[in-house]
Amino acid sequence: MNELCQLSLKRAHQLLKQRKISSVELTKAILMRIAEVEPELQACVTVDEDMALKQAEVADKHISAGKIQPLTGIPTLIKDVICTKGMRTTCSSKMLENFIPPYDATVMKKLKAQSVVIVGKTNMDEFAMGSSTENSAFFPTHNPWDLNRVPGGSSGGSAVAVASNETIFALGSDTGGSIRQPAGFCNVVGLKPTYGRVSRFGLVAFASSLDQIGPITKEVTDCALVMNAIAGHDPKDSTSVPYHAPDYTQSLVPEVKNLRIGIPQEYFVEGMQSEVRTIVEVAIKKLEELGATIDWKVSLPHTKYALASYYLIAPSEASANLARYDGVKYGFSYADADNMWEALEKTKQFGFGDEVKRRIMLGTYALSAGYYDAYYLKAQKVRTLIRREFDQAFEKCDALVSPTSPTVPFRLGEKLEDPLQMYLSDVCTLPINIAGIPAVSIPAGFSNGLPVGMQIMAKPFNEEILLQIAFAYEQATDWHERKPPI
Numbered sequence: 001m002n003e004l005c006q007l008s009l010k011r012a013h014q015l016l017k018q019r020k021i022s023s024v025e026l027t028k029a030i031l032m033r034i035a036e037v038e039p040e041l042q043a044c045v046t047v048d049e050d051m052a053l054k055q056a057e058v059a060d061k062h063i064s065a066g067k068i069q070p071l072t073g074i075p076t077l078i079k080d081v082i083c084t085k086g087m088r089t090t091c092s093s094k095m096l097e098n099f100i101p102p103y104d105a106t107v108m109k110k111l112k113a114q115s116v117v118i119v120g121k122t123n124m125d126e127f128a129m130g131s132s133t134e135n136s137a138f139f140p141t142h143n144p145w146d147l148n149r150v151p152g153g154s155s156g157g158s159a160v161a162v163a164s165n166e167t168i169f170a171l172g173s174d175t176g177g178s179i180r181q182p183a184g185f186c187n188v189v190g191l192k193p194t195y196g197r198v199s200r201f202g203l204v205a206f207a208s209s210l211d212q213i214g215p216i217t218k219e220v221t222d223c224a225l226v227m228n229a230i231a232g233h234d235p236k237d238s239t240s241v242p243y244h245a246p247d248y249t250q251s252l253v254p255e256v257k258n259l260r261i262g263i264p265q266e267y268f269v270e271g272m273q274s275e276v277r278t279i280v281e282v283a284i285k286k287l288e289e290l291g292a293t294i295d296w297k298v299s300l301p302h303t304k305y306a307l308a309s310y311y312l313i314a315p316s317e318a319s320a321n322l323a324r325y326d327g328v329k330y331g332f333s334y335a336d337a338d339n340m341w342e343a344l345e346k347t348k349q350f351g352f353g354d355e356v357k358r359r360i361m362l363g364t365y366a367l368s369a370g371y372y373d374a375y376y377l378k379a380q381k382v383r384t385l386i387r388r389e390f391d392q393a394f395e396k397c398d399a400l401v402s403p404t405s406p407t408v409p410f411r412l413g414e415k416l417e418d419p420l421q422m423y424l425s426d427v428c429t430l431p432i433n434i435a436g437i438p439a440v441s442i443p444a445g446f447s448n449g450l451p452v453g454m455q456i457m458a459k460p461f462n463e464e465i466l467l468q469i470a471f472a473y474e475q476a477t478d479w480h481e482r483k484p485p486i
């Protein structure tokens, strides 16, 4: 492996700025690495070498002219649920297999304004529904720590690409854990911003009240740099908040003294692997050693209803959002039908995979007359209770800490036949989306050579404290420096 692809974003930027390397050199190293490991990992859906090299040349020109921003000339891979103008955006679905968006998502516009190098798009669970990247209509992605295991999902391709040096950083999306769980499974950093912090314009909608775009990076510093680029108000997204986004690099102080960190007991759930529990407890003790005050007895009793309410709210919103794939407006269209109804039916029958159909059915049922009050409305009420409980916890604590996932990466195929088991993979991450608060997953240790992630949560619009705690922990440990064998 060419050592350039091992660079962190921060380091790559320094070297580009000092003109010790060029963006073309860096991009070529990345493309070589992709060619080397993709046959085994299958993290990418699309790689456009020519376009990447052209963008790198443009970036080099800017740099020569003294115009360099933190992401200028940096190669990146983007989860294939984010619209990229002129570049295929599939959502890993047959439905959008040949869909080329006519516009860029706002986050893409922001990255392009810095002259970033877009190398390609990463594999995911179809329409972001899943926790293992096995629901991709194309192929499953493999975990670089053990090729027989899943990388997590749905942003599995992005997490794998960052972990195995196929990119300098990546973007993912998170509706119930899709950035944090794969980040935890792959030993990288993944941040889900507060709902409304990052524009969703151009993010293909799964569950609109839960979706957020966020960074997946090798280190915490890189995460702050990417947040600086993508956060902020966007008039094109009415749910993005008109607050000023701070300079997140200001939070990178390795200091947790005077911070009070709560440990919500309900997050150490039944069925959690004991190794995972132990590793995260050791990590929490490290934070204590570093000077944080730990409150081991925080309780969030409504947590137990989060999974059930998520699986009413998310499918309900999905069933509405996915109605647009009717064979007329976008993508796949069944051609041999005798009439319109048959065309509509067959387009959905052949265009969507099983999990997507399951969600549409669950959602349609929950929203139907007579059931709406019993299911959807009730789930929304529980949602308010969960949010309130977090608000109360944050009156006493600056942050909360838990495992990111109850298990280490599981085997490919292990949970495919049992959707409920798959859904349980997100018990620790779902409540965060339900409440709309920010959370980050960082590397916290290994169990038999498999990564374990630690999740840090904070009150809305306090990504700074997440980055501060994450940075302090990262400075004091070397988990993030361990790289997969591939």
Ligand code: GLN
Pocket (backbone or CB within 6 Å): 128, 129, 130, 131, 153, 154, 173, 174, 175, 176, 177, 178, 179, 206, 314, 426
């Ligand atoms: N695994 C969860 C689901 O399938 C969350 C996915 C996500 O965050 N996009 O819905």
